[in-house]
Amino acid sequence: MASFQQYKTKTGYKWLFKIGVGTDPKTGKRKTTTRRGFKTKKEAAAAAAEFQKEIDNNNLVVRNEITFEDVFKEWWAVHLKTIKDSTQASKVSKFNKHILEKFGKMKIKSITKAYCQKVINRIAEDIDSVQDIKIQANLVFKYALRMDYITTNPMEYVVIPKNEKEFLSSEEDTRNYWEKDEIKLFLEKVREQLPHQDYVMFYILIFTGMRKGELLALEWKDVDLIERTINIKQTLFFKDGKEIFQTTKKYHSKRVVSIDDHTAQILKKWRTQQKELLLSNGITSEAKYVLIRDDMRPLRLAYPNDVLNRMIAKNKLHRITVHGLRHSHASVLFEAGASLKEVQARLGHKEIQTTMNIYTHVTKTAKEKTAETFKKYMEL
Known part of the structure; x- marks a missing residue:
């Protein structure tokens, strides 16, 4: 005016x-x-x-x-200020790999619903996480709609195609967790074949359900061996080879986890051994972190993955991911009788649905116990 x-x-x-x-x-x-x-x-x-x-x-x-890429840059300049560094890196990767190459140079007003559906169909042939790709692209179209660059959102009504394997039944769903006996066998192999710090690392992951980043960022000051608690309040993220410590990703992720006597003893002994190892290398200062490299920095974020994959291949174990150790912890808790709310609080899930998704993959032993309970009741 x-x-x-x-x-x-x-x-x-x-x-x-x-x-x-x-x-x-x-x-x-x-x-x-x-x-x-x-x-x-x-x-x-x-x-x-x-x-x-x-x-x-x-x-x-x-x-x-104006092109899709023009709108993306405008939207990103605002959006990046609302998310953490780790999320920024993940989102940029998704846009560069899957979205900008398909939409970037196109005039945003010329992008049609049919073209969006065609792109999503093509992406779905290559990756399973196509739903997230649609969500990210849709954020840019929503921004364009708010800024009056377009009058309708062509991505809004795109349908995610089902993968062919979703229509096929299988004898057993692929499980990303271990059952009790598998956990015991794994820890025995780790104790026999790996340095003691690796044993501590996997033991704590399995017996607390901590996220990998939470454990690698864990400081000794947050471990109370008298009260037998671990205060989880930060997570580790690497950017350009540099450690970045962030507050845990959601409010519910900040939590105090109780540990049993045996876990407390393992940590107590490890703290003593860690000091002795440092002294043998001429280092008199105490380690800040529970798990460290030779230079006292936190372990690489990929380190647990690398070691786990080698152990699984070497010992011919059922293949799971590091995150599967967290699912293993939850599954054993459910098998032992813990409630959904108890597991939700222990794992730091904001939404109960996340915990319920794990619950639907309870161990085979738990399923067998359900059948056995029914059988015993019918015999009365």
């Missing part, structure tokens, strides 16, 4: 107007221009109205030419 002002010249009084011409893309600040030399305010107002029409027409051309 234009503003008007009278000013004095050598020949008398004249009028000027100031009018906004958009936003500077680099600074985000509003840009204005000034036109002078009008004899009356009415003449200045008429000129301002004509100038506004030119601006509107130019903006219309610009909006018709």
